Amino acid sequence: MSRRPFPIPPLSSRPLRAALCLVLFAASVPAQTPEADSVRYRLAPVLVTGTTATERETPVTFTDVGRGFLTQRYSMQDVPVLLAEQPSMISFSDGGNGVGYNFIFLRGFDQRRLSIMVNGVPQNDPEDHNVYWIDFPDLLASASSVQIQRGAGSAFYGPPAIGGSINIITNPFTPKPYTRLEAMAGFQEFGDSSRPLAMTMRKLSASFSSGLVNGNTMLYGRVAKVESDGYRIHSGITMGSYFFGALRIDGAMTTRLHLFGGPIEDQLVYTGLPKFVNGDRKLRRMNLSYWEFDSARTGYGYAAPRRPQETERFNQPHYELINDWAVSEHVRLHNTLFFYDSHGWFDYDASRADAATLRVDSTYGFAPSAGFANAIVRGGVDLVQWGWLSRTEWDHESGQLTVGGEYRYHHGSHWGQIRHAEGLPANFDPDYRFYQYDGIKHMASLYVTETYRADERTTVMLNVQYAFNEYSIANERFLGHSFSVPYHFINPRVGVNVNLDERWSAYASFGYTSREPRLRNLYAAEDAYFGATPAFEADTAGGSVRYDFTRPLAKPERLLNLEAGARFRSGSAMLNANLYWMEFSDELVKSGEVDVFGNPVYGNAPRTRHIGAEVEWGVRLLPWLTAQGNAALSSNTIVDFAAVDSLSGGTVYRTSLNGNPIAGFPDLLGNLRITAERQGASLSALVKYVGPFPTDNFANASNRNDAYTVVNLEALYTLPFGVGADLTVRGEVRNLFDRLYLQNGEGEAFFPAAERNYLIGLTLTL
Template identity: 30%
Template sequence: MKKILIMLVVLLSANLISADTLMGQVSDSDSGEAITGVSVYIKNSNKGIITDKDGKFTITSLEPGEYNVIFQRLDYKILEQVINFPDDRILNIRMLKKPTEIEGMKVSSTVAVERETPVTFTNMSDDMIDEANFGQDIPMLMNELPNVFSYADAGSPMGYSNMKIRGFDQKRIGVMINGIPLNDPEDHNVYWVNMPDFAESISNVQFQRGVGSSIYGISTFGGSLNMQTNTTKAEYGSEVFGNYGSYNTIKSGFKTTRNIKDYFKLNLRLSRIISDGYRDNSATEQWAYFTGLSRIGARSITELNFYGGKEITHAAWYASYEADLEENHQHNPITYDNEIDDFSQPHLELHHSFMINKNMSTKNSLFYIKGNGFYEQYKFDRDLWEYGLVDSSDTIEADLIRQKKVEKNQYGWVGNLDWSHYLGNLTIGSYISIFDSEHWGEVKEVIGSDTLDIDFAKGHEYYNYIGEKQYYTFYANELFQPMQNLNLMANLYYQIINFQFQQNESGNFTGEYLNSYKVEYNFFNPRFGVNYNFNEAMNVYANISFAHREPTDDELFDTWDGPDDLGVAPLFAEADTIVVGDQIDHIEWSDPYVRDEKLIDYEIGFGYDTGSWKVKTNLFWMDFQDEIVGYGGVNDEGSPIRGNADETIHRGVELEIETELLADLKWSGSFSYNDNYFEKFIMKDWDENWNVIDVDYSGKKIGGFPEIIANSKLAYRWNDLFTSLQVQHVGKQYLDNAENEDRIVEAYQLLNLNISYEFAEFLYLADLSLNLKVNNILDKEYETSGYYDAWEGANYYFPGAGRNIIAGIRVEF
């Protein structure tokens, strides 16, 4: 009936249009749905247009005669129709999907499926990303998802940002782009500031909570975040966009998607973000780019992606003393104007998926990630011996400006074979990564060097070390369906990790001050799960998973030391002095004090989906052994050092609800309760007389994560108007592990508003959309995170931004 009415409107409109105008509508031959983004053009002419969101098109200024009209979209068969104009003035075009065998083939094996895969996850669609995105870092975009806690060092959502889930920090959350791991191999972190405006180029997000199975990425603890870019996105056209808001935040950019001949699609984006930041002296300037070229063949998909960005960010990575924030809530303890982080990180990916037959397919990905940059600091009263400027310690001190530099290279391959067999699906795969890095420090300036008895030249190098790391991972995943409503999962995962570290001669790093080590880890992480569908609406699932995590490069040094500190040894029990000739060449270390972490994750969940109501809830119990902590062990002399907590527990409940209250009014919400505590942990510490003492934290709550996180959002859509009102609650956090009520980040609630309006075919030229985002409408003063300084006996906090507004415009051609 709807189609008939549309055609009647088109026919009645025929008498109202000019006699030189060709018009019509394009729809799918199977579903009858209108197809947007179809290129309609007259062969051998410059006349053409793109179908709108209703599949309609209009071509004007045609002379009477015979024409060949071409209809083209990447995922449909090209259609050429001969018309006699003006007799054929109104066209009703039906296009066929390309008869390829790749329909249904998994473009990425990293996606879990509702009511099939027995894991806990939440999806974020393209529309949800577009509605929420105004240029913020990815963690700030994720903070509406269940049990995700995000905050930014600068207070505002651009710059250095952090993400936690279930009490696990970013080191223990796996992040993937198109199935390729993003976590830094050395320190396991993700530096989101190096991926500016990345949300403009992603089409969907899946955040899996709990241990990450190998089929969803490398083994992780808190969760796995998988982002898919929109290289093969069907719609094409061009967009120009811009935002302006509080703290002189400006975002501008351009992106376009174009067909090249029949099978190729080109996706380009360039954008720039600048912001002064909420905190003092926390400005950021970021440039971003994305280039994607894809080809969809009869049995294959090939994608070539090149993306990345460059950022220059003023440091705000230290929390502020509580009293300073009371005087100035935008306080930043870093006052040196040029304390900046300057870094670029380009990514190159090549993906190829091939359909061997209707039951078997392969996917192979090659990638290269390059990191290059530095950060600059002003340091007071430094011992110049540590910087290789004098021969003896404690002789000359001076203020200086230093730069710590790094260059990183990561090469890798991710491959899998997917086989749909009788009653199941088997995936086997591998991940191989080869990583190398060089770290070095340079002294840019010694204040008053001309008055000191030193030989100094700008750019003097005072430390240099290299790291090499290899990952070899193999896995097999079976999803077995013995009956229609029952799915069983078995995942076997084996990983070999090799890490080599070597300090090179530089400054006063020589002989006995040079250290090296080699470590190897072998992990077996099985996972088993079951999903049962009671009916079309209800399902229940459960799984048990095992995971390991090796210590990072900095975790193999003591809490306040690092490989750039002269005279500091790594945390190893055995030392072998290497002598060349009659001189000590370096020290080789073995048998690390710090052990790898181990986790057993138990999950059970329930889902209910009727269309108008969607409810998901789950319980989790995570038994965490040998968690790496600041003072968890002792060395051979009995002194406290970085070590492992015997056993910690992360447990809780998570709830998601979504419902349609009225035809255009939706409500969604989430609630998470976390109970994270030390089951058994006796920390070694010093008393006021520097005697080693035992501090029993067994039964104490783990600091740094809220007990309760909740979100509630009311969204209203009427024609081209969209608006949403969100309430976000973040519960109390302890600043340390003593469970002291004087050392907390107080709970806070934020009210946020989002409004957008779309003008279709504005002035008959383009689609125009306007949007407005108001964060913290009630202008609440709050802190997001922090820590307790035991030496000073003081609380330190990262402040959150007050009321802030950002407005945007987007023009689509």
């Protein structure tokens, strides 16, 4: 978990100063007096971000998830679970039931390689690139749309989009006022116990919209509480949630202020289980901190249950100020300021660590103490991140020119404390920190995009991005490692869209993008107390180690991406089909090992390849009956990579993985949804198929997640009463046929999905 002191950073980097100057120049457009517009017109630009693709214009492979889908399908599951029925996407949940820590994969890439945004604001953690969806719980209740772009270089803010990008747009403001109350309860079947059905999930929420006040102001607010006991033992979570927004219209300018987030409290569950547990309804629910096979590999030789004290607390408020200004008929200026101020910790089992490992022995000035054991340690993080995103759009005679950029700053203070242990030294200070360091990152980018209309049917898009990212480690206690590593990237992309007629269009694009490694790929400083060292070239002459911090071992990933597709849309049907080819250099792939927190360990593969075909379709069969679905066929292959197999006598032995499939994603997956709607009632069935896939890169037949098919049912009925008031009743059955399946895995460790479970809910709108 990479989760602050708040010094304003010096602009010490010459490229950084230059980037900021260019962004300021791009934003300095002479003001002109705008013509008066309708309220409806002025609200529209607020919804658009610098990464939004448009059908029949933008040569990008993308899927839009609209307000109607979100309203009907969202209840209390996290974002990855809801989006997992979109093309080339799968998800999994640590706790098994889709509430808590959830993860999403797109085209074989985990969420670290996706650019995740809310209103265009980056959400990937700057240090480890991960996305902590639980930091903004219940956000989809305030979302108006989600756009998923597949392919490289599709986002110009935040980390480069290797596999694609996901942009969640929150626009909960409505012209008419309302008050909404919501209550939901989830029930889980447990085949291992005397309580066959138990309430395990609860949600209460209240929201309001002021409507349009004084012709220029709208207010919105929502508060909620979501609780889940989890499917696995001791995997519960409690999440508070809030979203407050204000929108003001001043002539041709709209300004929005958002505050959203929510404190979380959860029990740790991050260790996968051996495959043999899947068919046992008791064993598959275990929450272990460590386990080993027996000699026959059909049972446990050793298993350590997770301790009840292993919990987490975290809170990350998000502040956004978004301004859109139609400077003239042809020029628009968009600026976003954001700020996160985050604090939290997680307590975890360190019973395998002795006093020397946790730096409480005589080496560190402590009196010797016998019987040190059973430690619980706390990993803490205090984070600050803020930034400015800006872009200027100019509509000219032949198209549109967009110039934009960003500057973001991140400062994370990481520390560890001993919360409990037997045999602690006398007069031990509970605030003593056995590790502490600061992770810092400067991020800046500039981009230029030209969308050129070659003729009435053809649009050509040309864009290029310059990205600057600089990692720093500072103030490391005990070891004193300190370094800064800058990265400079140029990411170009070109594409063309041709509208063949009123229904058919086709597109093709070619992009190149690069991304820096994670900070822990350079140095896992939080793990240094048990042996992690900087991953840089080193000189050991004279018996001491001297690191060359200008020469990191982990290389940036570089990707060439070719996309081609066609789209069809009529009044009753739609079809999108596309092919992609993604050629990697130095892709960071799973080595087959995991770290102490169950995360996969990565290494650079000189060459890997992802190719595939995707199809997405929908049709209205009858006025009240629709069918929609998607399918993806892909091949994700290591072309050139030799993994470290063993070390002996100073000799490194490697195993060639050439031709092996890349771990973590199926070659075949598909979704089918049938929906019937009539007179306020809706019944929908989702069938999801996920093919088998390896969980390591070594082509080990036993390390393979088996294929599964799961069926979910959803029902809605809305009963109107009074003027503008209604009551909606919701019912869901997930895993209708009670399949026992594994969602994902890391090497020999797998994550079981929950058994059949149910949800009922009431929503009252006044």
